Amino acid sequence: MAVNSATSFVLSSILTLLIFSGMQMYKPLLVKSPITIIFGGYLGSLMFMFFVTAVGNLEAVLFSKNFQLKLPEIVLTMVISLIAAGMVHRICFTTCLIFSLVTIYYLNKLSQKTYGATTQAPVAVKSRRHK
Numbered sequence: 001m002a003v004n005s006a007t008s009f010v011l012s013s014i015l016t017l018l019i020f021s022g023m024q025m026y027k028p029l030l031v032k033s034p035i036t037i038i039f040g041g042y043l044g045s046l047m048f049m050f051f052v053t054a055v056g057n058l059e060a061v062l063f064s065k066n067f068q069l070k071l072p073e074i075v076l077t078m079v080i081s082l083i084a085a086g087m088v089h090r091i092c093f094t095t096c097l098i099f100s101l102v103t104i105y106y107l108n109k110l111s112q113k114t115y116g117a118t119t120q121a122p123v124a125v126k127s128r129r130h131k
Helices: 005-025 034-062 071-086 090-115
Strands: none
Touching (some): 005 034, 005 071, 034 071, 071 090
């Protein structure tokens, strides 16, 4: 079920704040074992994904539907997510970086598949004229 950009902005902003506050509340549980530390990095990458969605939808509401996220917005949201994961544990920072890079790769791939314009390469035409 698709929602408009304004509703998606609100939902993704709420999910971003919920994940951040959950990571902070359950910090003692997230640092108990190596697997939970890696899970903390995964939660940080989920926060990154929802944060990128929120920023993209905010720009779509403010500017236009055709406005695209640029590299500075992606870097800013990644830095904020990495800081949030780093507040839990140092290794959460590293795993959040790895998971976020994978996430942004697949988000870009999905975006190109959904919104990308397919252009065919020009075909060379042989002339039939003989010299």
